[in-house]
Amino acid sequence: MKIFLSASILILAVSGCSILGPSNTVIKIKGSETMVNLTRRLTKEYSKENPNTSFIVEGGGTGAGIISLVANEILISTASRNLEPEEVKLVAERYGTVGVSTSIAKDALCIYVNKANPITNLTTEQLVRIFSGKITNWKMLGFADRTINVYLRNNSSGTLQLFKKLVLKESQFANSAKSYDTIAELQSAVEKNEYSITFSGLVKDTKCKIISIENIEPTNINVVSGYYPLSRYLHFYTLKQPEGEIKIFIDWVLSAKGQKIIDEEGFYSLFNYSLE
Template identity: 40%
Template sequence: MRNTISILLILIIYSCNLLQINKSVIRIIGSDTMLELTKHLANEFNKEYPNILITVEGGGSKHGIEKLINGKADICTSSRKLYPEEAKKMVENYNSLGVANLIAIDALSIFVNVDNPVENLSNSELKNIFTGKIKNWKKLNSDSSDIKTVIRNKDSGTYLFFKEYILEGEEYDKNSITLPTTKEIIDFIKENKNAIGYGGIGYAKNVKIIAVNGIIPNAENISNNKYLYFRYLYFFTVKEPEGEIKLFIDWINSPKGQKVVRESGYFPLLNIKE
């Protein structure tokens, strides 16, 4: 009897290992802005394709691009395009410039605590806040409290986007609090009434989104080009996607996948009905 049980256990373990071996694996690394979105997409995709294992890691757009170039990732998630030096390395390693696969649209959003009375800031006010020229909320028709600016790190595509389009290339205030992920920025703002930060709109939970120049980031204002601070989100691959990777990207760009994009708080490439 014991021998029979032992044999059955061995067969079960062997079968489980065999199933694991037969699973295809897609390694995805990159943008923290896209981390929760990509996890959500992978989970929903796996309901239809359970034999494709998808691993998802953050670390920032720069980190993901480096991993893709070095062959440590199959897909890099990125909130920006490749820089010339990154494209050069891609060509040197693979004789390819890489392929940018669009999957969603994001609005760079400005976040404050829900108890902050400020509803709108101009471009110049935002620039002056994050470069340290405006240090107190009193100048912005709020109470006389010191402003706490919260920013992403230099590996983040969002950090660079904000610096280019809001700060117009100027340096961030040296007293800014740097946090590695948008989620941590959101958590900090929820606990600090005087904080202000930025990030992808999909993270806007239990904080207030500030209008910029009187315009809030929503689908209508982005489609009409009224809200200027939107960007495309990418899945980068070394070459044209094939096999399981192509299947996953095609699924994302289908109505099913784009519905998940909308449910994750981002804007779909397709006009998906509720």
């Protein structure tokens, strides 16, 4: 059985806006906040070469994108995680298929702290204890005698669900954790609070500090090889096998040109493409 995976697709304009030229085709995309800026860049560059195709791109989270796909409101859902069993069941019951997932890039789920924080590495067990509220003071980790402020994305975030699955497992997030709707809000909160910590996909030009996990940094080779503990794929989900303009667009994303943009945006391309 094929599993649905979605990756954020980037739009030509600000999230929720559209750029419509003299086109015959409009492709609506919604989903992962991690992928939204990437999707905007990809669709912008694609439309330069294919002016008869326009895009409407929104974020909102992987879960929100999947809901819109099932409701037939969009053509592509971007996702930073696999579909949950109940989501697969919903798609199957409504459409008689589990849909099609296309991996377009790799990403690192990174741990962010304020730049004033001297800590450079945490173990997986320490992460479990921090984000579940069992370690509540930075002094327990060799920093200041101050409360740890845990910041999270909201429940629609695929990144949140993946972190819980890979790191917390049976544990629950701390009741004191504060949630934010977007990655931009999350990053801004950590920038302003010396005693905060969060996680998200790799953020290009972040003003926060990324720390290692088990002394492994999220470098290109570590992420692509899977050596970094929290490596993941980013996906495009469609209800059926891509065809027509959607297939042409996805094929372009997987081409040398598209994968080069993925590298430029701070993610990790699937292939070692080189452009002449």
